[in-house]
Amino acid sequence: MSKTKYVVQLCTSCGREAKMEIIGSIVGSETKTWYRCTRCRHSILIDSELQKKNNPLAVTRDSCINYSPEKEFHIGEAIYHSDWDDMGTVKSKERTSNGGNAIWVSFEKNGLKKLIENLPQD
Ligand SMILES: [Zn+2]
Structure with a gap:
């Protein structure tokens, strides 16, 4: 051989x-x-x-949680954003100026993005 x-x-x-x-x-x-x-x-x-x-590409679609602003996320979690058809990993969390919660997500295609999480529902 x-x-x-x-x-x-x-x-x-x-x-x-x-x-x-x-x-x-x-x-x-x-x-x-x-x-x-x-x-x-x-x-x-x-x-x-x-x-x-x-390698962020190691994130598979199956292991991702679908992103929705009402959900709460944790650092290190893999998420999927359906509007962008993009997968990413939660890098850090932040409290926004109006008292809400936000997450910083490193996306494969879109790079680092800030998203709203834990949005109170009316
Ligand atoms: Zn070479």
Whole structure:
């Protein structure tokens, strides 16, 4: 079995999506793998464990709570905004000047947005 394996992902060296040749993983830390970019020929070490934690794209639609201003959210929760068709993670909470509650959400497409939460219903 000498067939070379490739994956397409972002190369941190040339900054583009490129076909990466899998060179091998590090013994004793199997989540870390060496890749060689077929564009710039640089070898880069990717820690899939770390990538999972830092990559907001790891948020799946199924794990998201549908956003609605009447709901209350918690830091770290994944939410889905149906109007924007966007997923994000709650980063912090804030009390607004009129005594209401707001959350700061880091969205995949729209970036950091402030949304109303826990809105009292009439
Ligand atoms: Zn590259």
